[in-house]
Amino acid sequence: MNFASFRNTKLFYWSTLISHKLFFKMKLKAKAELLYWKIKKFEEKQLTNHHYKFFFTQYFDLDESFYDQKKILDIGCGPRGSLEWADNALERYGLDPLANSYKKIEGNHRMKYIQGVSEDIPFKENYFDIITSFNSLDHVDDIEKSIIEITRVLKPGGLFLLIADIHDMPTITEPSAFSWDIMLKFEVNFNILSEKHFEGHQLYKSIREGVRFDHKNEKKRYGVLTCKLEKR
Numbered sequence: 001m002n003f004a005s006f007r008n009t010k011l012f013y014w015s016t017l018i019s020h021k022l023f024f025k026m027k028l029k030a031k032a033e034l035l036y037w038k039i040k041k042f043e044e045k046q047l048t049n050h051h052y053k054f055f056f057t058q059y060f061d062l063d064e065s066f067y068d069q070k071k072i073l074d075i076g077c078g079p080r081g082s083l084e085w086a087d088n089a090l091e092r093y094g095l096d097p098l099a100n101s102y103k104k105i106e107g108n109h110r111m112k113y114i115q116g117v118s119e120d121i122p123f124k125e126n127y128f129d130i131i132t133s134f135n136s137l138d139h140v141d142d143i144e145k146s147i148i149e150i151t152r153v154l155k156p157g158g159l160f161l162l163i164a165d166i167h168d169m170p171t172i173t174e175p176s177a178f179s180w181d182i183m184l185k186f187e188v189n190f191n192i193l194s195e196k197h198f199e200g201h202q203l204y205k206s207i208r209e210g211v212r213f214d215h216k217n218e219k220k221r222y223g224v225l226t227c228k229l230e231k232r
Contacts, residue, residue: 032173033139034101037079047106051204053085055134059207060161060194060228064088070129073153075118075146076136078102081109095121119145126155134163135203143176144185151189154231160190165201166223180215180225190229198224 041047057064069090074082077094079102086092092111096102099115116122118133119142131154140146154160170177183195197213200206201222213223 029172029175030098034098036173037102037105041079041105047080049081049084052080052082052134055163055204055207056083056085056132056161059226067130071127073121073123073128073131075131075133075150076139077111077113078136079106081106081111082132082134083111084109086111117141118149121149121153123153125152127153128158129155130159130161132161134161135165137162137164137182138167138174138176138178140176143178143182146176147185151231156231158231159193160186160229160231161227162229163203163207163224163226165203166197166225167201168220180223182225183227186227186229190231193228193230195225195227198226200224 037047053064056062057066064085065088067086068088071091072083072086072089072093074092074094075096077083077096077099079098082094083089083092087110093114094111095114095116095118097115097117099113103113114122118136118140131150133150137143137146150160164178164182165174166180166182167174167177168179180197183192186192197215198206198209199211199213199221200209201224203224206224207226
């Protein structure tokens with residue numbers, strides 16, 4: 001075997017090994033996410049969604065009527081029915097890699113579930129009036145591609161509502177850990193209409209308690225970021 005053949009064989013071996021590792025990691029991530037929701041369903045009997053409306057509307061200073069005849073996309077929606085309250089919307093979609101599996105857990109919702117990933121959103125440019133990501137942006141595999149896709153499918157003047165954990169500890173289900181400077185990635189194409197930082201890691205509970213993050217305290221810990229962005 002000459003050197004070129006050896007090199008090509010070695011490259012093929014390593015690329016195959018990496019592909020298998022990535023595939024295994026993705027399968028493990030999916031199983032962990034699905035197990036979480038199955039446990040939640042067992043504990044709660046029925047996965048409720050009554051808490052979502054407040055965060056889609058009042059929390060971001062939006063009236064329910066703001067969603068009249070709007071096209072909405074909720075990224076990483078989970079199986080609770082995050083957009084069930086929005087009967088006045090023109091179209092309402094939940095995008096999630098496990099959407100088909102979620103239908104088997106809680107399948108009687110009026111919103112439409114789309115199986116897919118935020119790195120490759122299956123809609124045309126400038127399609128949505130509002131895109132949301134509540135407790136999902138750190139769950140994506142490639143945050144750079146996700147932001148590019150969110151920007152692509154949101155209309156100019158459209159809103160992106162973000163609620164996210166801030167942490168520096170990637171996990172199987174949260175591989176895209178990021179810090180407060182995530183906002184720099186959005187400043188290129190968005191106007192920041194509001195931005196708030198909270199202490200804690202229990203997302204909605206932390207927001208309701210309203211304890212502002214103390215940036216003078218240098219101890220590494222979870223925080224919660226919320227922001228309302230307008231695409232330029």
